[in-house]
Amino acid sequence: MNKPVDSSPGQDWIDSGRIESAVGEILAAVGENSAREGLRETPQRVARMYGELFAGMHENAGAHLEVQFDENHRELVLFRDVRFYSLCEHHLLPFFGVAHIAYIPGGHITGLSKVVRAFKALSARPQVQERLGSQMADLMMEKLAPLGAAVVVEARHMCMEMRGVRAPGSLITTSALRGAFETRESTRMEFFTLIKGERSAL
Ligand SMILES: [Zn+2]
Structure with a gap:
């Protein structure tokens, strides 16, 4: 496997x-x-x-998620503050920030590092932030058949800071919610509460 x-x-x-x-x-x-x-x-x-x-263009992002283990955990699994760098396809300038990636397993889980690897593969392509988040959410839905998947991306865009509107430090947030995250208010609330909470001092 x-x-x-x-x-x-x-x-x-x-x-x-x-x-x-x-x-x-x-x-x-x-x-x-x-x-x-x-x-x-x-x-x-x-x-x-x-x-x-652009190494991610020739990497099968979904293949990472094919590493799976049967596990009856049906509660939220969250990868918080996953740092990433990507290039916007409109200007080929960097956008970068953090992603919060969650899913609720529907019978099997994937390796912890695999979720991050899949996301990095999707980042290493000419991208737009909106698509990066929704591609990741859709990929988890397809490969893991979870009860739900959610991806929030917070990023700074050099094409908005160094040129054009020149708005240094502005942060763009996008979210892609699937399954239970979309349909169940309590699940959505749990996710947003966890990503907004204080970071523990580990
Ligand atoms: Zn751009």
């Missing part, structure tokens, strides 16, 4: 040469001298960087 999951694929899927010439073009277009020392290796560095930042 422990299927191997390629969490750090090689970069052969990426067309590095194409990124390199595109980055060279951008540097030239903004009037930079791409031959000067600091920039000489930049196109290659950026190509390698995208291989890392």
Whole structure:
């Protein structure tokens, strides 16, 4: 049942040469001298960087959740403050923050690290925050058949801070609620109370 999951694929899927010439073009277009020392290796560095930042495109996020154990726990399991970094697909600038990911098992649980790995795989793609949260909630519903799944994402977007509206420090919160989290008020309340509560000093 422990299927191997390629969490750090090689970069052969990426067309590095194409990124390199595109980055060279951008540097030239903004009037930079791409031959000067600091920039000489930049196109290659950026190509390698995208291989890392978009590694999730070639990772099967759902495969992580296929590691399952039968367990009769039917109460909330919450992953709180899962730090993540992603790139917005509209500007290719980072957005980052924390995710709170919960599910109520319907007969089986998955490995604790697997939920985080699945979320990281979904983050490492050109993304939008709204979709990141709902993809994760839908993936848990599909793979774990839980009684419910919930994902709240709180993030800062560099495309809103460094450019455009220039609103430094503003926080965007999105939520995706499925199953019991959507239909049962008490379950939803429990989730939101837990994610808002003081962190224990562990
Ligand atoms: Zn953006």
